[in-house]
Amino acid sequence: MRPRHSPTELFSTFLEFDCDQVQGWAVDPNLRRSMEQAIAQAAGVTDGMTDLGESYWTLYWYKIWQANATVPGASLARGHLMAYIQETCYWIAQKTASSFSNLHYSPADLFQLAIAQVDKVLKGFDAQQGFSFKSYASVTLHNLIRESLRQRQEVDICTDWALLRKLSQKRLVEALQAVGLSGEPHYLRAWNCFKMLYVPQQATNSRQLAKPEPVVWEAMTQMYRQISRQQDPQQDPQQNPAHPTSVAQMEQWLTTCAKAARAYLFPNLLSLNSPKLGYKSGELLDDLCETCLSETCQTESLLSQLISAEEMQERQQQQQQLSELLSNAIQQFDPESQELMQLYYQAGWTQQQLAEQMQLKQCTVSRRLAKLRESLLLILAKWSCLHISPSIALLAHTSSALDEWLQAYYAQPNFQPNQPYCTS
C-alpha cells in the first residue's frame, strides 16, 4: 500500500480493494474539491505562513462534524475523516486477521467491519482531552472489531431459542425494524412471555437451549393473552387476527424474531460500505449538492478562526507536558512491570500468552496490567484537575485519553523505552 502524504490526499482518497487485494487509492472528487477550498481559505487567513499539517486538519474536520452533526456539511466532514482513517482501519483488519489463524473473514471483510463502526469513533472522541484522533480510532476500532467478532461467534453457537434469551430488547427491536416489523407489538410481547417463562434447566448449557416443551408453549400463550387483555383491553381477541389464538401463532412469531436477530447480527459484510461503490463517482456523498458545499464553506470560515495558531500551540505544549509526565512514570515502574506493559501494548501479546510466559494465572496478569494502568490514570487525573476532585464524567474522558496515549507511545516505530515521547 502506497502511503499518502499531502493533506488533500489524506482527506479525500479511499482504499480500493479487488478480491481482498488492495488496488490503490481512489479519489472522491467532492472531497478533493472541498479539501482544496479549505486549504486555499486557510492560506488566506494565515498568509501562507504556516504549512498546516495532518493534526490541524483532523481537528478542523472533527470540529465541523461536531458543530453541525445534523446538517449536510457534517456528512462532508465525516467523509473527510472517513478518508483519513482508511489506513488505521486497514492495519487493524490486518492485525486482527493475522492474530486469529482460523477466522472466517478476510482482511477486506474486516476492513469493512471497521469502516462500519467509524461513527462510534466520531461520537466517542473528545477533542478537548484527546491526544490524537488516529490513536483514539485505532484503540476503539480494535476493541469494536473484536467485540463484534465475539458476538458473531456466540450467535453461531447458539440455537434459536438460546439466541432469543441472549439478545437485549434494543437489539431485537432494531432487528425487527430491519426486516420491516417494527410497528407490530405482538412480536415483542411474545418474546417477553418467552423470556419470562422459558429458562435453561442446566447450569452450563445455556447456548444449546432446546425448543420449549408443549406445556411451556401453552403457558406462554396463556400469558400472552392475559398481557394483551391488560395492555390493550379495547381489543377483542376474537375480532383481531393479530392476537394469538394458538400456540402455532406464538411459535411463528418467535421463530420470526430469531430469524430477524440472526440476519441482523450477520449482515452481508460486502453490503455494509463497499468502497468500490460510490467513492469514485461521489455516490457516497450524493446528498451533497453545490449549495450544501457553499453553506459548509461559510461555517468553515468561522471555524478557521476557531482553531487559532495559539490553540494549536497550546494543545501541543499541553500534550507534550503530559507525555513527559506519563513516560517518566512508566520509566519508574520496576523492570518486570515495564516488560509486562511492553509485551502487552507493544508486542500485542494476549494475557493468556503473558500468563504462560510468566507462569502466573491469567487473572493475576490481568490485575497487574489493570493496576499499572490505574496508576497512570491517577497521575493523569491529578495533573488535569490540580485542586478540584474531578467528576466521574471527566475521568471517563481521561481514561480514554490514556488508552490513546498508550497506544501511540508503544506504537512508535523506533520505540526506545528511555526516550520521553510526545504524540504530536
Place this chain on the structure above:
Amino acid sequence: MIPNAALFDSISLLPIEPQIQAAAWQQSRRFSTAAAQWNAYLNQLCLQTLLPYLREDAPQANVAPTAARNWEFVNGSAVVWEQQGYQQRLVLVPTETIDLDEIRISQEWVDIPRWVADYYLAAQVNPDESWVRLGGFVTHDQLKQRASLDAIDRTYCLDGVDLIPDVSLLWLSQRLGRESGQREVTRAELPELPRLSVAELDDLVQQLNGLEPSHLRLAVAFERWAALLEHDDWQQRLSSSEPKQL
C-alpha cells in the same frame, strides 16, 4: 474455532470458580419458579465472582442483607461499604445478553429511597464458559438523567453507550474524593414515597398473597408496591415471596 475468551483479551473478564458455580446452581433450586431459579443462579454467579474483585478496592464491601431474597422477583443485588462516614451502595446488574446495547434496571433499584444506590454496575454473565465480564457502570444521578423508564416492565433502559466502560474509574473517583475531602454527588433526589397505614398494608398484602412472586412487582401501582418494600417487615407479610429453605 477461536476460544471466545481470546477474542476479548480484556482486563474486565473474571473467571467463575467451579465450586462457586456448583454451589450457586444448588442454592438457586430453592427459588419458587423456573424463572426465579435462573435469575437467582445468574445473580449468585455475578455476586460471588465480583465480590472478591470489589473487595480489592473496598475491603469492607459486603452483600446487603436482603440481596438473595429479592431474586424471587427482581434482578440485581446490592453491595455496601463505608467511605468518609457515608454508606456507599452499588447494585450489580447481571445480564445474560451477548450484546450490551442497552442495560435494563428494575425501577425498584432506582426509585425506592431504601433501595437506591450510588453506582450501578452492569456485568455480562456467561455460565457456559464460566466468566463474568464487567460491562461498565453509571451513577444514580446519570441513570436518572439518561435512562428512560419502560412502563410495561417497570425497568429503566440505559443505552449501552451511556455506561462508563472503565470500572477502575469508580475507585479512582472514590480515592480522589478521600484525598480532597470532597464527595461527588452520585444520587439524584427522589420524591418521598407515600406511607401506607397498617390497614392499607394489610389490604395490599391480602391482594398480593397467593400471586406468583415474579408477578408481584407488576400487580399493583408502583407507588403502592414501593411503599410495601419500604416497610420493614414486608417479607413476613407476603408468604409467597420467601424462597424455601433447602
